[in-house]
Amino acid sequence: MRTKLETQLATVAEHLDGVMGYAIKDLATGESFTRMPDTVFPQASSIKLTILLELLRQAQEGKLSLSEKHILVRSEMTRNDSEAILNKLGDGTVSMSLRDLATFMVVLSDNTAANILIDRLGMENINSGINHLGLRETKLRRRMIDLEAARKGNENVSTPREMLTLLESVRDHKALDDEHSKEYFEILRLPKESEFHRALPDDAVIADKPGSLEGVRCDTGLIDLPSHPFIISVMTTYLKHDSEGDQAVEDVARLAYDYFSRLSRSSPYGRVISYQ
Numbered sequence: 001m002r003t004k005l006e007t008q009l010a011t012v013a014e015h016l017d018g019v020m021g022y023a024i025k026d027l028a029t030g031e032s033f034t035r036m037p038d039t040v041f042p043q044a045s046s047i048k049l050t051i052l053l054e055l056l057r058q059a060q061e062g063k064l065s066l067s068e069k070h071i072l073v074r075s076e077m078t079r080n081d082s083e084a085i086l087n088k089l090g091d092g093t094v095s096m097s098l099r100d101l102a103t104f105m106v107v108l109s110d111n112t113a114a115n116i117l118i119d120r121l122g123m124e125n126i127n128s129g130i131n132h133l134g135l136r137e138t139k140l141r142r143r144m145i146d147l148e149a150a151r152k153g154n155e156n157v158s159t160p161r162e163m164l165t166l167l168e169s170v171r172d173h174k175a176l177d178d179e180h181s182k183e184y185f186e187i188l189r190l191p192k193e194s195e196f197h198r199a200l201p202d203d204a205v206i207a208d209k210p211g212s213l214e215g216v217r218c219d220t221g222l223i224d225l226p227s228h229p230f231i232i233s234v235m236t237t238y239l240k241h242d243s244e245g246d247q248a249v250e251d252v253a254r255l256a257y258d259y260f261s262r263l264s265r266s267s268p269y270g271r272v273i274s275y276q
Contacts, residue, residue: 002031005259009033009252016248018215018239023160024232024256025168026263033256037161040137041235044211045109046218047140047156049166051117052187052209054126055102056180066099066183070116078112081145086112106209107192111144118143133169135162163220163233167207171222171231185222195219196232199250200257217245219253228260 013020013035021036058064074091078084085108086094096104098120104113118126123140130138138158142149158166169175170184188207191197196208196219208221220233234252239245265272 001259001262005255006033008255009035012248012251012255016236016239016244017241018236018245018248020234020236020248020252021160022232022234022252023164024252025164025230026260027168027171027229027231028227034160038137038159040157040159041218041237042155042213042216043158043163043235044156044213044216044218045111045114045144046163046209046211046220047138047158048105048109048114048211049163049188049209049220050126050130050138050140051114051121052102052106052184053166053170053175054121054129055098055117056176056184057129058121058125059098060177060180064098064120066097066102068098069095070098070101070120071095072112072116076112076116076119078115078143078145080147081111084112085110102187103190106187107190109192109210115143129175130166133166133175135166138162138166160233160235163235164231167220167222167231167233188221194221195234195246195249196221196223196253199253204257212242212246214242215239215245217242217249219249223257223260225257225260225264228264230256230260232256 104110141154194210205224210219218235
């Protein structure tokens with residue numbers, strides 16, 4: 001079964017007109033599947049996993065409160081963002097907590113919310129927290145939708161292995177204490193549009209953050225399967241067609257889920273007993 005999955009995953013990657021990397025790890029057994037796991041890919045909105053981590057770290061250390069209020073003003077709205085929700089709100093008429101902003105950032109991928117949090121937390125602090133986990137290739141280099149910075153090559157980047165490691169560190173309470181690790185994943189489990197959500201069954205427990213830019217599609221998340229929970233990070237770039245990138249990420253997630261789901265329902269010999 002392992003050999004078959006490796007072949008299926010490789011076929012998806014090889015048929016994609018673009019570059020694909022992935023890192024998949026069974027948290028129960030340590031079994032893993034990788035392709036280009038240490039290659040640096042642009043993260044798009046998946047980099048918001050690092051912003052959420054720093055928000056909860058500072059809350060844990062008492063440097064801020066998740067209930068702290070922020071009044072939204074027009075001058076801080078993100079330019080060139082056609083999908084932002086907060087941009088549609090009034091000037092100085094709405095007050096949101098930092099937890100609210102984190103929810104908008106994760107569920108709706110709102111870039112104004114992300115930029116407000118970056119400014120509140122400090123970009124240097126976010127990157128320091130990343131480095132503290134030993135993630136040397138994961139970097140937040142610019143605010144969201146900063147086209148000038150992007151033209152200069154200041155892209156937000158990571159690798160499949162490092163994004164997997166980030167989530168594993170939170171799950172194992174190495175990055176945050178028990179309370180804030182729980183909150184981290186509670187926020188990530190909120191329903192959202194993502195490749196993983198499209199690929200997996202409706203009852204799958206998914207804590208993820210997708211990302212998309214022109215020529216880039218990625219998603220990283222924890223999938224809570226009984227007895228075989230796994231973390232999966234799939235990244236694509238240099239896509240000829242973005243829709244094909246979407247489909248490829250979905251295909252990898254579906255293949256991995258089907259494999260671990262079968263293991264979770266089977267004995268070591270493959271026997272499945274269904275009680276009716």
